[in-house]
Amino acid sequence: MKPIARQVIFYGVIFGLWSLICKLHIWPPYVLPAPWAIVEALWAGFQDHSFPIAILASMRRMLIGYGISVVLGTFLGIVLASNRFFEQTVSGLLVSLQSLPSICWLPLAVLWFGLSENAILFVIVMGSLLSVTISMETGRKQMPKIYSMAGRNLGARKWNLFYHVLLPASMPYIVTGLKQGWAFAWRSLFAGEMIYVTLGLGQQLNAGRDLNDMNLVIAVMILIIAIGTTVDRLLFRTIEKRLQMKWGLLSAT
Amino acid sequence: MTLTLNATEDPTVLDENGNRIPVGAALVSPDAESATPKLWLQNLSLKYKTTGGERMLALDSIDLKVRAGEFLCIVGPSGCGKSTLLFLIAGLHEPTSGAVLMDGKKVIHTGTDRIMIFQEHGLFPWLTVEENVEFGLKMKGVEKKLRRERVREYLNLVHLGKFQKSYIHQLSGGMKQRVAIARALATEPDVLLMDEPFAALDAQTRDLLHDELERIWAETGRTIIFVTHNVREAVRLGDRVAVLTFRPGRLKREYLIDLPRPRHLEDTAVAGTARDILGDLREEINKSLAVEYQQ
CATH class of the missing domain: 3.40.50.300 (P-loop containing nucleotide triphosphate hydrolases)
Structure with missing residues (x-):
């Protein structure tokens, strides 16, 4: 049986069981809405443009926050990997800070930036910056020395050495970091968006809660999962696969 | 004697x-x-x-x-x-x-x-055979047309003319060392x-x-x-x-x-x-x- 067939059966069974339970009226619909009610809510959301607007607003924040993380994290990672003092001090601190869930930055963000766009961006950056930084640093450190020696030997210096040797040599680590960073940023985004009334999917979730609209709540959750998975599959998995094929880390399937 | x-x-x-x-x-x-x-x-x-x-x-x-x-x-x-x-x-x-x-x-x-050839070849896995051989020339600032010619010349010298588009992991140990030799020779050290x-x-x-x-x-x-x-x-x-x-x-x-x-x-x-x-x-x-x- 093909994997896709297994998946169709798996989701078919879930949908069937869910429908069955709803038909039996064990729980009232505001606790467990029927799947078709969710589909209707999704349809309505796209009809009145509230979902597309929310998605655009969230994605815009996401791109800005993640963008800051990538630029800053890349820079920080390189600095950390090339300086013994920072490596022995700042690196340890960063690893400790990573044990702090990004939602814990929220109160601090509100006190610093008020109920503003910047507070949300701050939470996104704090959520994803560390994993980008750490994997960038790991990549630079774990990279086999022979690549940089061979590069220097063949006449690469400074910028050329960095751009043509060090950067591609640590690419497997960097991609892992970028992917992880994206996932963390995605989680932090919705934590941030629930702090005050913004456009965005996080606020749609909050609206669902306030209006006691369970259909809306689950519809938005499904949207968040769908977008997150799509980006992961289409963007990061594709890049990872191509890299692994090139490097021979993955046998051709 | x-x-x-x-x-x-x-x-x-x-x-x-x-x-x-x-x-x-x-x-x-x-x-x-x-x-x-x-x-x-x-x-x-x-x-x-x-x-x-x-x-x-x-x-x-x-x-x-x-x-x-x-x-x-x-x-x-x-x-x-x-x-x-x-x-x-x-x-x-x-x-x-x-x-x-x-x-x-x-x-x-x-x-x-002075170009070195390492025991573990030191070829770049992110580049093709051709790009590996070209690397030193690129760093030297040799123009593209000339680079291509030299790459072809030296790959032929080590009998790997047909493998220019391959990635390093697709080659055997002996072929890898040949690429390393071609890469070293290409800069004409x-x-x-x-x-x-x-x-x-x-x-x-x-x-x-x-x-x-x-x-x-x-x-x-x-x-x-x-x-x-x-x-x-x-x-x-x-x-x-x-x-x-x-x-x-x-x-x-x-x-x-x-x-x-x-x-x-x-x-x-x-x-x-x-x-x-x-x-x-x-x-x-x-x-x-x-x-x-x-x-």
Whole structure:
């Protein structure tokens, strides 16, 4: 049986069981809405443009926050990997800070930036910056020395050495970091968006809660999962696969 | 016939005797016989700090002259610093004292006139075969059309013309070393520094690559310094074999190899000469083993 067939059966069974339970009226619909009610809510959301607007607003924040993380994290990672003092001090601190869930930055963000766009961006950056930084640093450190020696030997210096040797040599680590960073940023985004009334999917979730609209709540959750998975599959998995094929880390399937 | 020279003697003796080498000498351009050797390792020493913090003398006052077009092999027990010596010549390490002179000028940085070939090939897995060979030329700023031509030329030289679009992991060990040789030659260096390049290969592949390397050397007239722990390999390839001592690495003795070329690993003359040298080397190997057993 093909994997896709297994998946169709798996989701078919879930949908069937869910429908069955709803038909039996064990729980009232505001606790467990029927799947078709969710589909209707999704349809309505796209009809009145509230979902597309929310998605655009969230994605815009996401791109800005993640963008800051990538630029800053890349820079920080390189600095950390090339300086013994920072490596022995700042690196340890960063690893400790990573044990702090990004939602814990929220109160601090509100006190610093008020109920503003910047507070949300701050939470996104704090959520994803560390994993980008750490994997960038790991990549630079774990990279086999022979690549940089061979590069220097063949006449690469400074910028050329960095751009043509060090950067591609640590690419497997960097991609892992970028992917992880994206996932963390995605989680932090919705934590941030629930702090005050913004456009965005996080606020749609909050609206669902306030209006006691369970259909809306689950519809938005499904949207968040769908977008997150799509980006992961289409963007990061594709890049990872191509890299692994090139490097021979993955046998051709 | 083998001629033995003591390393402590004046190294110019070697240049005078260089005329006696029948095949190697044909590759030497007339001006190479003059006073400036292609490479002159002047009293090279290297100390480094061990993890324990003590300073260890890795190489001790190595003095060695290499003619243009010469094939010099360096043998020694593992840990004698023979690879380190190549790193110094390549400019990847700095000597604690002494200097490396190339055409009479002091070597300070890495340079594409001295290209190294590593045991673990050091090819870039993110580039294709063609892009690997092209790399040094790109760094040199050679224009694209010329780069393409050179890449094709050198890939053909190592019989890998058909594999230009392959990635490194798709090649066998022997093919990888061939790409490494093509990559090194493409920058047209005066000196090739080879650090046990065939040590990880099976015997048949190694045999084949010995023939190829000898042919390439004869065709291109490059100066080659070839480090190995395999004495037979050194005798099969070299115009001269230098033996290093174990910790610190000192020049123990040099042997001129004037056996006719092309040679083969199984030639009785090669085997006989190797045995003479091995007797000399055995002493050093025993010292290295003693240290190993202590630890």
